[in-house]
Amino acid sequence: MDAYREDLRKVKDELTEVEVLLQDLLDRQSSLLQQKDSLEKILREHSESSKEDTATDWNKNDFLWSSDLNDKLKSVFKLEKLRPMQLQTMNVTLSGKDCMLIMPTGGGKSLCFQLPAVVSKGITLVVSPLISLMEDQLMALEALDVHATTLNASTTTAEAKSIFDGMTNPKATLKLLYVTPEKLAKSKRFMNKLEKMYQVGRFARLVIDEVHCCSQWGHDFRPDYKFLGIMKRQFPEVPILGLTATATVNVLEDVKKILNIPKCQLFRASFNRPNLYYQVRPKPATQIEALDEIQKIIQSRFNGQSGIVYCFSRKDSEEVTSGLQKRGIRSGCYHANLSSQERSRIHHMWSTGKVLVVVATIAFGMGIDKPNVRFVIHHSISKSMENLYQESGRAGRDEQRSECIVFYRLADTMVFTEQTGLKCLYGILAYCLDSKRCRRSMIAQHFGESWDASQCDGMCDHCDLNSIYTSTTIDITNHCKNVLAILKQATETDQRVTALKLVDSWFGKGQASLKVKDIKVTTISKEKADIIIGYMLLNGYLKEDFHFTAYTTISYILPGPKANLLLNGNRQISFEFKVKALGATKTLKSSPAPTNTPKPSKESTKTHLSSNSVSHNKLSSESSSKQILNSSATITSSNHQNNGNLGNVKSGKTNLETPSKKPKLVVINRENSQLSSFTTDHVSPNKTKNNNCKSFNSKGNNSKIKKRKPVISDSDSDGLDFGELSAPKKKVSKKERSKNTINSQGKKIAKERNSASEQAETGGLNINGSIDSVPICIGDSDSDFDT
Numbered sequence: 203m204d205a206y207r208e209d210l211r212k213v214k215d216e217l218t219e220v221e222v223l224l225q226d227l228l229d230r231q232s233s234l235l236q237q238k239d240s241l242e243k244i245l246r247e248h249s250e251s252s253k254e255d256t257a258t259d260w261n262k263n264d265f266l267w268s269s270d271l272n273d274k275l276k277s278v279f280k281l282e283k284l285r286p287m288q289l290q291t292m293n294v295t296l297s298g299k300d301c302m303l304i305m306p307t308g309g310g311k312s313l314c315f316q317l318p319a320v321v322s323k324g325i326t327l328v329v330s331p332l333i334s335l336m337e338d339q340l341m342a343l344e345a346l347d348v349h350a351t352t353l354n355a356s357t358t359t360a361e362a363k364s365i366f367d368g369m370t371n372p373k374a375t376l377k378l379l380y381v382t383p384e385k386l387a388k389s390k391r392f393m394n395k396l397e398k399m400y401q402v403g404r405f406a407r408l409v410i411d412e413v414h415c416c417s418q419w420g421h422d423f424r425p426d427y428k429f430l431g432i433m434k435r436q437f438p439e440v441p442i443l444g445l446t447a448t449a450t451v452n453v454l455e456d457v458k459k460i461l462n463i464p465k466c467q468l469f470r471a472s473f474n475r476p477n478l479y480y481q482v483r484p485k486p487a488t489q490i491e492a493l494d495e496i497q498k499i500i501q502s503r504f505n506g507q508s509g510i511v512y513c514f515s516r517k518d519s520e521e522v523t524s525g526l527q528k529r530g531i532r533s534g535c536y537h538a539n540l541s542s543q544e545r546s547r548i549h550h551m552w553s554t555g556k557v558l559v560v561v562a563t564i565a566f567g568m569g570i571d572k573p574n575v576r577f578v579i580h581h582s583i584s585k586s587m588e589n590l591y592q593e594s595g596r597a598g599r600d601e602q603r604s605e606c607i608v609f610y611r612l613a614d615t616m617v618f619t620e621q622t623g624l625k626c627l628y629g630i631l632a633y634c635l636d637s638k639r640c641r642r643s644m645i646a647q648h649f650g651e652s653w654d655a656s657q658c659d660g661m662c663d664h665c666d667l668n669s670i671y672t673s674t675t676i677d678i679t680n681h682c683k684n685v686l687a688i689l690k691q692a693t694e695t696d697q698r699v700t701a702l703k704l705v706d707s708w709f710g711k712g713q714a715s716l717k718v719k720d721i722k723v724t725t726i727s728k729e730k731a732d733i734i735i736g737y738m739l740l741n742g743y744l745k746e747d748f749h750f751t752a753y754t755t756i757s758y759i760l761p762g763p764k765a766n767l768l769l770n771g772n773r774q775i776s777f778e779f780k781v782k783a784l785g786a787t788k789t790l791k792s793s794p795a796p797t798n799t800p801k802p803s804k805e806s807t808k809t810h811l812s813s814n815s816v817s818h819n820k821l822s823s824e825s826s827s828k829q830i831l832n833s834s835a836t837i838t839s840s841n842h843q844n845n846g847n848l849g850n851v852k853s854g855k856t857n858l859e860t861p862s863k864k865p866k867l868v869v870i871n872r873e874n875s876q877l878s879s880f881t882t883d884h885v886s887p888n889k890t891k892n893n894n895c896k897s898f899n900s901k902g903n904n905s906k907i908k909k910r911k912p913v914i915s916d917s918d919s920d921g922l923d924f925g926e927l928s929a930p931k932k933k934v935s936k937k938e939r940s941k942n943t944i945n946s947q948g949k950k951i952a953k954e955r956n957s958a959s960e961q962a963e964t965g966g967l968n969i970n971g972s973i974d975s976v977p978i979c980i981g982d983s984d985s986d987f988d989t
């Protein structure tokens with residue numbers, strides 16, 4: 203009988219394993235279907251555009267307006283030539299057709315409507331989300347002697363009258379009129395004036411800046427943007443031009459529907475910023491160490507150069523500012539809680555070079571048009587890939603080599619907010635944990651583009667032939683099992699465990715009741731422990747379990763759906779950890795003098811790399827993404843053997859517990875490459891494909907520094923500081939408490955995960971400080987919005 207029982211147990215175990223594998227495949231299928239859907243939509247868009255293109259070549263220069271356009275480009279805007287996509291966009295809108303342009307930050311979207319406005323008869327109405335953005339543009343236009351104005355709550359009656367006259371008077375010189383969406387939605391009088399302007403044939407076009415705000419699917423949804431849906435019905439002859447830097451395929455589809463412009467011409471400039479170097483580094487466990495490292499980077503590589511350090515909370519940004527100041531770095535702090543004068547002062551001092559580094563929350567957002575930002579360092583990871591792209595995109599607007607460095611640590615990922623959610627956060631976690639894939643192609647995949655990793659040109663830490671890192675394969679099966687054993691013990695003793703408690707217990711700290719008898723206290727570094735936990739979360743060996751109180755939400759860690767596969771089977775997990783190459787002599791060096799061909803010397807590279815690292819780097823840059831994608835983890839088991847194509851880089855197994863060999867670890871990989879979803883460790887080698895690269899171009903110079911009023915987004919919530927710091931008790935307002943969001947499992951997740959008082963009770967993650975919400979937010983307390 204015992205033998206039967208044993209067989210039954212084995213069959214049950216195997217069934218569980220099959221179920222998990224099936225689930226993995228289903229997840230993978232669903233993510234591939236989504237990808238397929240997005241790619242088909244892009245191809246459809248493209249073929250629709252192509253049909254149109256066969257009838258009209260929008261890139262040509264012999265339209266009725268072409269010579270005027272060229273003249274005014276030089277005489278009014280003092281520019282020599284247009285950047286890619288600018289001419290096409292201008293030609294479409296000047297021919298009276300609807301158009302949407304998706305172009306990355308700093309690409310030159312404004313000119314696409316400003317120049318046509320100067321060339322056209324009548325008035326171009328520009329809907330823009332922030333008064334500060336309008337004011338920046340108005341200032342720039344004034345300097346160019348282009349007649350433009352805005353209508354908002356601070357417009358005097360006399361000014362409004364003059365604007366209204368200008369709208370219908372054929373002799374008026376007014377070319378551009380800027381308003382907020384709220385103005386359109388709420389002012390009947392203004393709508394009446396627009397009707398009149400339309401009737402007399404002076405409504406030249408409607409421009410909608412940040413057009414993604416129309417869609418609820420976009421992270422910056424603005425309810426009043428929905429009102430713009432009636433504009434096509436009211437003014438059918440007026441061409442609409444939508445501009446955005448962030449829209450994904452689904453958001454665009456939604457926007458087209460909302461604006462009633464299903465057949466609009468769509469132009470998409472590539473999101474590739476070839477001059478930006480992307481890098482992820484492990485974040486040291488303490489603030490002091492993190493500051494030391496940031497100091498080292500700034501002083502050795504960017505000495506005397508301008509940059510931004512993004513922090514998660516206001517408190518962090520203050521601490522980092524004073525830390526850097528003490529270390530002799532001229533820095534200033536910027537967050538939404540500072541007075542607008544102080545923010546303007548800091549912004550101005552930074553723009554004029556008196557302060558070199560702005561240490562900021564994401565309140566330091568739109569409107570930053572400083573061309574020579576040489577580095578953007580993320581002291582804490584962004585909340586989503588979109589955020590990361592936007593924030594790091596503030597570097598290198600002058601198209602010179604600039605670096606975007608992210609410091610990753612698990613505690614920083616244990617935070618998410620309404621705007622992003624768990625899925626977004628795991629997307630960025632996957633980006634940080636990946637040890638092999640070209641960062642650029644990961645960003646591309648996120649934006650529905652495909653760039654070939656080889657075209658990264660060594661401009662990310664994984665493709666960089668000059669990198670001082672190589673990788674080493676480590677068996678972490680026992681580490682993972684130990685983590686699961688602690689969780690088992692927690693369940694048996696009826697305890698819930700946060701990530702912080704889990705790691706503490708693994709390191710032999712914290713409650714005695716969580717100590718597992720047969721498990722030795724780990725000697726791996728905190729950074730490695732973080733990475734292993736992150737890996738386990740992404741790959742289903744662990745899962746988060748959210749608990750809600752009236753005031754807060756706490757994330758507890760539980761064994762994930764695949765935990766049993768590891769505990770019961772013979773599954774082995776090996777990782778490639780990134781480590782400093784043996785004998786790497788490269789010291790941090792100054793940022794190279796900016797050039798337009800930011801390619802590291804392959805010759806010099808070899809002198810720094812061990813043979814292993816050479817092969818690794820060869821792999822990164824030369825092999826197909828198929829190899830790269832599946833390369834970093836090997837899972838083996840007796841029932842199911844999955845060779846995640848460990849790859850090409852085996853520098854031998856390293857004993858993680860041996861302090862003397864302690865590698866300088868950077869990141870581990872997950873086994874699958876989907877950025878935005880949980881990953882599986884069962885990936886067939888043909889699941890990935892190579893990508894083709896479209897390259898983003900823009901050779902034009904951007905030497906102008908716009909004097910922009912700082913933009914603030916003030917929908918504050920309590921900020922979060924995790925880890926070791928203790929939090930003072932802090933009152934959480936009712937309003938703050940009620941900001942909830944939905945996680946990917948459909949659960950409601952409070953915007954603040956934890957509170958200081960909760961921390962004291964639970965030993966959970968600790969909130970301390972305040973975070974600033976994403977830019978283009980509603981409810982800016984500094985009245986950046988206006989009706």
Ligand SMILES: Nc1ncnc2c1ncn2[C@H]1C[C@H](O)[C@@H](COP(=O)(O)OP(=O)(O)OP(=O)(O)O)O1
Nearest residue numbers: 281283284285307308309310311312313902903904
């Ligand atoms: N054809 C061009 N040649 C040279 N410079 C140009 C050209 N077009 C635009 N620029 C400059 C003007 C600005 O200083 C800079 C960025 O343009 P801008 O219109 O502000 O970008 P954008 O609107 O796409 O960025 P953001 O999304 O950050 O507002 O580029």
